Amino acid sequence: MGKLDGRVVVITGAARGQGEQEARLFVAEGARVVIGDVLDEQGAALAAELGEDAARYVHLDVVREDDWAAAVAAAKDAFGKIDGLVANAGILRFNALTATPLEEFLKVMQVNQVGCFLGIRTVAPEIAAAGGGTIVNTASYTGVTGMAYVGAYAASKHAVLGLTRVAALELAAQGIRVNAVCPGAVDTPMTNPAALDPDADPEASARAVDALYRKLVPMGRIGRPEEIARLALFLTCDDSSYITGQPFVVDGGWLAGVALG
Numbered sequence: 180m181g182k183l184d185g186r187v188v189v190i191t192g193a194a195r196g197q198g199e200q201e202a203r204l205f206v207a208e209g210a211r212v213v214i215g216d217v218l219d220e221q222g223a224a225l226a227a228e229l230g231e232d233a234a235r236y237v238h239l240d241v242v243r244e245d246d247w248a249a250a251v252a253a254a255k256d257a258f259g260k261i262d263g264l265v266a267n268a269g270i271l272r273f274n275a276l277t278a279t280p281l282e283e284f285l286k287v288m289q290v291n292q293v294g295c296f297l298g299i300r301t302v303a304p305e306i307a308a309a310g311g312g313t314i315v316n317t318a319s320y321t322g323v324t325g326m327a328y329v330g331a332y333a334a335s336k337h338a339v340l341g342l343t344r345v346a347a348l349e350l351a352a353q354g355i356r357v358n359a360v361c362p363g364a365v366d367t368p369m370t371n372p373a374a375l376d377p378d379a380d381p382e383a384s385a386r387a388v389d390a391l392y393r394k395l396v397p398m399g400r401i402g403r404p405e406e407i408a409r410l411a412l413f414l415t416c417d418d419s420s421y422i423t424g425q426p427f428v429v430d431g432g433w434l435a436g437v438a439l440g
């Protein structure tokens with residue numbers, strides 16, 4: 180018996196990183212998943228690996244209404260219903276606020292905030308029609324506190340928590356629980372872009388990442404995407420049956436305060 184037997188969950192940004200691990204874990208727990216992303220090759224390869232009975236890939240740019248409509252149609256066509264959404268797609272840009280071009284600020288807002296809004300707006304009626312279910316939005320440590328040089332990103336993630344709370348209030352009567360994960364630093368291409376650079380020395384880049392988080396995070400290490408997936412699983416399955424409208428920080432103690440030494 181899996182924790183998600185019989186469930187059908189759309190996961191955005193699932194071609195790699197945390198979303199990929201969420202897709203893998205959810206399938207292992209009995210769910211069928213629809214992997215949405217803009218990285219078509221990687222997303223399709225993951226779906227093929229997980230098998231046609233358990234996973235489908237759809238091209239889903241989360242800022243496009245028509246892509247959302249097509250993704251819902253494809254999910255229902257493949258698996259008959261949708262009763263879960265993990266809104267995980269996101270992008271990060273580093274810049275001082277006073278140096279951030281408007282275009283960059285709006286791009287981050289579009290993907291992280293508007294993408295999440297469109298996901299809720301498009302998928303919640305389907306979840307309600309299926310008799311209820313869950314939505315898990317991916318916010319961030321920077322959704323609950325500030326961090327220099329990620330102003331657009333932090334603003335967008337604070338907004339995701341606002342959407343989460345309002346959606347929880349509005350959708351509770353339809354049997355839909357809505358929560359948010361707030362990861363600290365997690366070892367994915369987002370935090371370690373050198374991992375994607377064919378010219379970078381992967382060992383040197385891994386050493387630099389390790390050294391940084393050994394100092395910053397009380398638990399002394401960066402998080403693993405599998406550890407975020409387990410929180411998303413908890414919030415998607417019945418173990419969290421009386422929880423809605425909440426942010427959950429998963430950060431190795433980073434937010435707890437200032438660690439000396």
Ligand SMILES: NC(=O)c1ccc[n+]([C@@H]2O[C@H](COP(=O)([O-])OP(=O)(O)OC[C@H]3O[C@@H](n4cnc5c(N)ncnc54)[C@H](O)[C@@H]3O)[C@@H](O)[C@H]2O)c1
Nearest residue numbers: 192195196197240241267268269319362364365367368369
């Ligand atoms: N890695 C971290 O330290 C960290 C910390 C806090 C929050 N997060 C959040 O976790 C989520 C997953 O990030 P990750 O760490 O796995 O990074 P990642 O860059 O590996 O994964 C992000 C995924 O989102 C996809 N994506 C980007 N724009 C998209 C769009 N417009 N439509 C659909 N898909 C799109 C990417 O193609 C990629 O597959 C993001 O929302 C991110 O902001 C990450």
